[in-house]
Amino acid sequence: MGGAMKPKHREILRGIEQAIISGDAAQALARIETLAHRFERDGLDADSKAQIEQILQHLRRLAEDSARGTQRAIDQIRDIVKNARSLQTYDQAGQRHNTPTSAVLAQRF
Template sequence: MKTRHKAMLDGVQQAIISGDSALALARIEALAKRLERDRIEPEARPRIEQSLLHLRRLAEDSARGTQRAIDQIKDILQSVRMLQTYDQAGRRHQTPTDAAMPQRF
């Protein structure tokens, strides 16, 4: 595998790990253009494919972790919206909140 290809693959990995999806996408597109332009030696192809499979697994794991975090935040907000308080007379009051659901992307 060429040094430039390895550096580009490492750059994609770092962008995925840091959670910078825009940078990861830009680096993936640059890598795809570079691989189209360069000739890949037959002996380097399995290693590149293995690296791409690793990046795919990393991205999928990241997406699953993000979805779990989103689900947890939704559960927390649901609980907060259902908070019940009691006044000095012991009467229960349900206090709904109008907190907006956070969104990222």
């Protein structure tokens, strides 16, 4: 069996994962750039390449899941703001009208 992944590569990959998990896109991108430079400098054998491919697929899925979660949160906030604006509206005569809201609140058990 060929060589294992270099410890520095593994460390940078862990850093990328942590940045993705914490939602720090700028940090994740900076670390990905660092990793790319490392690969150029150090080279990769076939075994390391296969390992890294798997890890990168995992990181891509993690990033996609994170992006979906963020988009859901943004959509919920947008709905809440829109519904809050429509709760109390005033007509031209100064009469207040309450409008029912359809915001679905998350339930915790």
